[in-house]
Amino acid sequence: MSEVYNIPQEMTITKDESYPRIEINLDKLSHNTKMALNICRRNKIDLAVVTKVFCSMPDMVKIILEAGVSIIGDSRVENLKRIKGLSCEKLLLRLPSISQAEEVVRYADISLNSEMDTLKALSKAAVKANKVHKIILMIDLGDLREGIWPGEVINTSKEVIGLPNIEFLGIGTNLTCYGGIIPDDNNLGKLVDIKKDIEEKLGIKLKVVSGGNSSSLYKVLNKTMVDGITNLRLGESVVLGRETAYGKDIPGMFKDIFTFKGEIIELKEKPSMPIGNIGMDAFGEIPTFEDKGIMKRAIISVGRQDVRIDGLTPRDKTIEILGGSSDHLLLNLTNCKGNYKVGDVVEFDVDYGALLSLMTSEYINKYIV
The missing domain is CATH 3.20.20.10 (Alanine racemase)
Structure with a gap:
């Protein structure tokens, strides 16, 4: 049976099977x-x-x-x-x-x-x-x-x-x-x-x-x-099984002790370019976009409040991370061979920065498997 922890709150085991979560082997x-x-x-x-x-x-x-x-x-x-x-x-x-x-x-x-x-x-x-x-x-x-x-x-x-x-x-x-x-x-x-x-x-x-x-x-x-x-x-x-001077993997060590899993909460075809005049986003930055036509876009229920998005890598290599807001991660599924739907789970590898933020966030379930 999987065990779930919420950190940094007091350690408790629950039967909550919800997402987003990080699984630990x-x-x-x-x-x-x-x-x-x-x-x-x-x-x-x-x-x-x-x-x-x-x-x-x-x-x-x-x-x-x-x-x-x-x-x-x-x-x-x-x-x-x-x-x-x-x-x-x-x-x-x-x-x-x-x-x-x-x-x-x-x-x-x-x-x-x-x-x-x-x-x-x-x-x-x-x-x-x-x-x-x-x-x-x-x-x-x-x-x-x-x-x-x-x-x-x-x-x-x-x-x-x-x-x-x-x-x-x-x-x-x-x-x-x-x-x-x-x-x-x-x-x-x-x-x-x-x-x-x-x-x-x-x-x-x-x-x-x-x-x-x-x-x-x-x-x-x-x-x-x-x-x-x-x-x-x-x-x-x-x-994570790597030395950090040159970022090389250590032979024989596992790189996938941790798996981040997020649930698709929206899946729709939308333009790749926002419509209207572009100003600052929620983090005071002015975003730039490339016109790639209509995309099959998914939203995962995790955001910049919980994770360093640049440190996530989808295990499905046909998925592209577009970016995120404080609560939402946006993905491009246009080139995916899999038939994803709302409620499906997407798996990610994490780097050290992403792992640090995910484990610290009390909004991310922690599963021991």
Whole structure:
């Protein structure tokens, strides 16, 4: 029997068979997780699986843990709270905010950090909770997202060491996500050198050198990973079976763990060009159209409020996505061989952005199959 979840609301199982929905194959998720784990372990690299793209749905996290993973990473405390009862180390990926320090200490075992004021707040919260909170100090190596500059590392590390109830677990970096900077021997090598510099100058040992996300995996696959990287934080490579530096599929991994299904709510022949003077659409954009004559046009009950439309790909290759409004997805079925009708279901593959939005939307049913 299929199970349905609504996220981010409280997890409930219903018998609702309605659309739109996204279906999740747990067997394929388990397979991909085991492959990623084996790839990393063969190279002496530990793995944190990033679960933010599916809001840390407990049934999915359980499958990942059963596959052998011991660290779950998520960007939101709310998602880590959802899996508080599961036995694993919980890593907060987004930099903590001072206002959430107590919640971070309560629900995350480890957090990524770059601000001393925040670290002091975490220390205070950890003392209050009588816990030791582990931190990874993030270094900005050029992608210009989070992290301190390399020249600030020693002074910042000295301050971190002096904070009560804070364990300085190691250092890390993020690449590709904002600036598109590819992980390479230069920037990852610099991260390893910084770790050695900290240990030599401060007389401590760091357990973790976290060398990035799924964009760093290509170096592991090519057997060119910089020696000294001990950890990767992998999301897209596990759930969609591809590395993200060059967008190449990982041999042997499933690409279709997730299937989005939408129901046709209107099917009519209409012109391809709107009639009248064209102004701004609902999103403040001025659309342009190509005159292709009369089309067989379908409307699917999903829109830009729920999904990044550019990230959807119809599995029926004869279907063309025309665009969408906040609540409707418009399709061109003119060249379809299938005899679609109102009430039929159209299946789509999803990219990471589309998956993220679909899983976050409470208007999309989530089915475990």
